[in-house]
Amino acid sequence: MFVTAQAASRFEQLLAGVAVPVHIVTERAAKALSETVTPVGLVAVCEPVSVALEDILAARPRLLVVGVAIGEPGNAGTLIRLSHAMGAAAVVLSGQSVDPYNGKCLRASAGSVFAIPVAVTPSAAQAVAAASACGLQSLAAAVDGEVTLDDVEPQLSAPTAWMFGGEAHGLSAEVAALADRRVRIPMPGGAESLNVAAAAAICLYLCARAQRKSADD
Amino acid sequence: MFVTAQAASRFEQLLAGVAVPVHIVTERAAKALSETVTPVGLVAVCEPVSVALEDILAARPRLLVVGVAIGEPGNAGTLIRLSHAMGAAAVVLSGQSVDPYNGKCLRASAGSVFAIPVAVTPSAAQAVAAASACGLQSLAAAVDGEVTLDDVEPQLSAPTAWMFGGEAHGLSAEVAALADRRVRIPMPGGAESLNVAAAAAICLYLCARAQRKSADD
Numbered sequence: 001m002f003v004t005a006q007a008a009s010r011f012e013q014l015l016a017g018v019a020v021p022v023h024i025v026t027e028r029a030a031k032a033l034s035e036t037v038t039p040v041g042l043v044a045v046c047e048p049v050s051v052a053l054e055d056i057l058a059a060r061p062r063l064l065v066v067g068v069a070i071g072e073p074g075n076a077g078t079l080i081r082l083s084h085a086m087g088a089a090a091v092v093l094s095g096q097s098v099d100p101y102n103g104k105c106l107r108a109s110a111g112s113v114f115a116i117p118v119a120v121t122p123s124a125a126q127a128v129a130a131a132s133a134c135g136l137q138s139l140a141a142a143v144d145g146e147v148t149l150d151d152v153e154p155q156l157s158a159p160t161a162w163m164f165g166g167e168a169h170g171l172s173a174e175v176a177a178l179a180d181r182r183v184r185i186p187m188p189g190g191a192e193s194l195n196v197a198a199a200a201a202i203c204l205y206l207c208a209r210a211q212r213k214s215a216d217d
Numbered sequence: 218m219f220v221t222a223q224a225a226s227r228f229e230q231l232l233a234g235v236a237v238p239v240h241i242v243t244e245r246a247a248k249a250l251s252e253t254v255t256p257v258g259l260v261a262v263c264e265p266v267s268v269a270l271e272d273i274l275a276a277r278p279r280l281l282v283v284g285v286a287i288g289e290p291g292n293a294g295t296l297i298r299l300s301h302a303m304g305a306a307a308v309v310l311s312g313q314s315v316d317p318y319n320g321k322c323l324r325a326s327a328g329s330v331f332a333i334p335v336a337v338t339p340s341a342a343q344a345v346a347a348a349s350a351c352g353l354q355s356l357a358a359a360v361d362g363e364v365t366l367d368d369v370e371p372q373l374s375a376p377t378a379w380m381f382g383g384e385a386h387g388l389s390a391e392v393a394a395l396a397d398r399r400v401r402i403p404m405p406g407g408a409e410s411l412n413v414a415a416a417a418a419i420c421l422y423l424c425a426r427a428q429r430k431s432a433d434d
Contacts (some may be wrong), residue, residue: 074291078412078414078415081408081411081412081415082408082411082415083406084406084407084408085404085406085408085410085411085415086404086405086406087404087405087406088406108412110408110409110410110412112408115406115407115408116406150426185422186425186426186429187302187303187304188303188304188425188429189300189301189302189303189304189305189332189333190301190332191298191299191301191302191327191329191332192327193302193327194298194299194302194418195295195298195325195327195414197295197412197414197415197418198295198298198299198302198414198415198417198418199418200415201411201414201415201416201418201419202418202419202422205402205419208403208405209367209403212403212405
């Protein structure tokens with residue numbers, strides 16, 4: 001770990017429990033290392049946690065999140081944080097998605113990237129096919145989906161893989177067609193779409209709730 | 218409007234319908250004007266749309282969004298976009314919130330800042346008191362809320378003002394205490410919190426849905 005003098009005193013208790021070597025660095029070095037203008041002053045060198053899609057599916061997930069071509073690091077990190085909060089088993093980043101260990105993605109994930117398995121796989125089609133073979137229904141969030149979130153709510157307690165597309169264009173029609181259903185979120189206001197984090201928050205919350213209630217019964 | 222030559226040809230149809238003077242500018246000027254590295258090439262000078270809280274409340278809103286100390290422009294813009302999508306009557310930015318006409322906020326709002334009334338008011342307490350005097354219940358999204366979103370769902374069809382705090386700390390205990398209830402979002406996973414956009418997406422979606430269903434009955 002690399003720690004500024006100020007951070008060393010501020011996080012004294014936290015650092016007392018650290019089992020790896022801690023080196024004091026300058027503010028300037030902390031800025032460069034953390035790629036931020038106002039660094040907290042704590043930087044750790046970590047091994048990327050590499051998880052294979054097969055291992056995720058072998059654990060029979062009930063809620064899986066598949067990001068497709070999520071290019072914006074903030075969106076990818078927020079999706080990981082959200083998936084973790086909602087109790088998803090794992091996140092799969094497919095297509096031309098950002099590296100989950102990108103600095104901005106790491107920060108937006110607020111640590112969740114180390115708490116929930118994140119698999120990286122080039123093909124969204126293969127990910128959805130593999131999930132399907134494991135008995136998960138696949139739902140794609142799409143502004144022009146043929147069913148609404150209200151329509152599918154009774155089915156959300158079943159094991160589900162949710163697909164979300166990147167910010168600018170959402171899922172391509174070709175990728176959305178891979179899912180069992182394309183689901184649109186009712187928007188009573190006039191906005192054309194939601195950003196991916198907002199859309200995913202709504203879909204994952206309702207799915208987690210349906211699965212929780214079904215487990216309670 | 219200031220338009221690059223490339224944008225002028227790309228958005229020819231759109232510009233044909235514009236009733237204000239259009240000036241061609243260089244890519245470099247467009248970059249500076251739009252404060253982005255890869256500008257679309259269309260910049261318009263607009264008058265800020267100033268809306269007073271009293272005018273918003275006089276229209277008897279059923280769903281009002283009160284942001285408190287939303288300092289991060291991306292979060293403020295996303296909150297505005299989301300409020301618009303969910304059919305909220307207006308957004309009130311209170312406390313030390315960012316200027317809704319900040320460039321980053323404008324972009325994150327994806328145009329919604331021009332489609333939904335946004336009032337700026339220094340005091341969250343006054344905003345909540347005024348909403349309450351107009352018959353709206355006030356609900357504060359808070360990680361340590363005394364009720365869950367499940368608990369309050371039956372009450373969400375009533376006219377409601379939702380309060381959301383800024384990213385780093387959420388609502389202060391003092392501000393959260395202003396609301397009729399503090400509502401926590403069930404998080405079956407281990408994450409400590411959601412970012413403000415995700416939390417607001419979930420709360421506003423459920424509230425809009427309850428109000429829609431109640432109107433259908």
